[in-house]
Amino acid sequence: MNKLDNFKAGFIKENPVFALYLGLCSVLAISTTLNNAVGMGVAVIIVLTVSNVIISAIRKVTPSEIRIPVYIVVIATLVKIVEMLIQAYATDLYGTLGIFIPLIVVNCIILGRAEAFASKNNMLDSLIDGIGMGLGYTFGLIILSATRQILATGILNFSNPFTSEMMFEVRLIPADYVISLFSTPAGAFLTFAMIAGALEAYKSKASKKVKEVK
Amino acid sequence: MAELFTLFITAVLINNIVLTRFLGLCPFMGVSRKTSSALGMGGAVTFVIFGASMFTYALYHLVLNKYGLQYMDLITFILVIASFVQFTEMIIKKYSPALYKSLGVFLPLITTNCAVLYVALDNIKQGFDLIETIVYSLAVPIGFTLVLYLFSAIRERLDLSDVPAPFKGNAIAMVVAAIMALAFGGLAGLV
């Protein structure tokens, strides 16, 4: 598959969140605001990309029998570094994401990509794959969080994580009509189900079209 | 004593790890539709969470905290968990090959089960002492097993129903989870 297709697939057809159901734990828990989505998404992109590159770099010297612990050490170190940086420079984000930052270590996406791709491809391809998958994850996360935030509070806003200033804020639904269910766990599951179902419907329609053309 | 009981009930029902904290979802979605394997999975997870928590608790308080190496917590905890899962795998393989076969690939995947690392980290974050750690690291996986069992029972029926095509499989599972979360939410006033 050429590089561009690979990159595009990570967004819709093989979206790690809604199509592959990977990394669900953090996705559902923190998807309450746009800020959280972007913050977590960027953290995952950084960890995924850098770990892909490092694992690809050492793939020829890593003994196959101990590759899983090796990947784990690399990923855990990167996550901890990212956590310390967030704690120091983006304290608000650290407060809202909380314990889910260290849980990036067990995000199946990262370990999965390391095993499935980075250990078998060169550094440049691994870099692109990391960015592509990471962006797909972030994209899925943003869709979910924006939906929940708008339905639950009526507002969509974003504040700079480093300086805590609000960058934009827009009210899309009047305050009296918000459905606060969407900020609860039940609402998270429900929104996820709707989006996943919609994606599935889109995919089957698309493949039906392909079949008809043939 | 009362506080320990409250801690237990809260961890199992009110702050259920799957339905309110969203952790441990991978086996939740992927585990088979049979209630018997749900119980087997739940048992394995309980053993891993309890054992791993004991080791990580000891590691943190006896080594990392003492020598100012708290920043090594993530990397050491996950390695302890990975080793403990490996150890559990060997035990299950030896003493119950049937269970080993039915759990299949999900057994090593317990390593990446968010719930395990979460409990290990949470024990430290909440500042629990040893007894509280024991209670919490047993209560959380019991809550997980409970929900997993209920869910697999529902799924047994669900597979025989007429689910709309786009929702078949995981999306409808999420809807079921949403309804279960609502139901469990009603337990909030319990303690």
Add this chain to the structure above:
Amino acid sequence: MFKKALHFTVFLALLSGLAGGALAYVNSITAPIINENAIAAEKVNLVKLFPGTSEFAPLEITNDETGFIQSAYTAKDAGIAYKVQVMGYANPIVFMVGISNDGKIVGLEILDLRDTAGIGTRVEDPEFKDNVVGKTTTDPLAALSGATVTSGAVIRGINAAKAHFNDSKGIDDGGGSDDPVTPPLVFGDPVGIFSNATASAPAEILEETTDGDVTTYLVASKGYAVLEGGYEGAKPNVFKIVINTAEKKVVSMELVEFNDTTGLGDKIDHEDFWAQFEGLATDDDSIEIDVVSGATVTAISAARALRGAIGE
């Protein structure tokens, strides 16, 4: 086989060593910033408690048995500020209390309060702060009547801070209880026992026992629930009144069965209220008692009960 195992071990050890080194490096850069942030977050409140001081340092709390104290900061040459978290009526309450080096509470800042508006939120009013600020670390603190759960929780938290302060400065606080004292009763207007207020809804004597000069009456008197609440199955309050018929004086009065609103009407069940009845002359038409502010109807039901016992 052995060579392989050695190879693996060395590889992992090397990798872990590198990882540890990278972590230690990043930690050395970020840890001081994180510390600064921690103080900065509280700095606004620290300055409110100790205006005029600019140097603060975190203080490690090790001997807090209550677990209420979240963190503490020393204000240079001024005192200690404690950040406390307690459980309120339904939600946690977070506040900061400043204690000056000479053992006085100099400030109270409520940071996070989500209890009932108009009731629990009264701890943010000057009424409560005035009760607390200025007291020394050995004075007992009283809760707010009508908001006892919230104010009691806050006071327990303040007491925890005081205990730590006294402990660290070596002040002996007599090992007093950590719970708030009962707030003093706030009296309202006087009501005459034989006045118009007690004329309606006459009380009913349930039981009368005479033992020489002393007669004990059990009187049912309609209170708030019956007269104003309109609740289904509302019952009157029952009082026990002891009268010395020879001296024509009320000996004592107490509440036997309470059927009005808990937390409001039962404010009258306070020794200061009952003390008013002791010694009242039963042949004097002008005897009167003061009602309790916030529990007027229940207080009047007590007066009515006495009127019923004495008779016309």
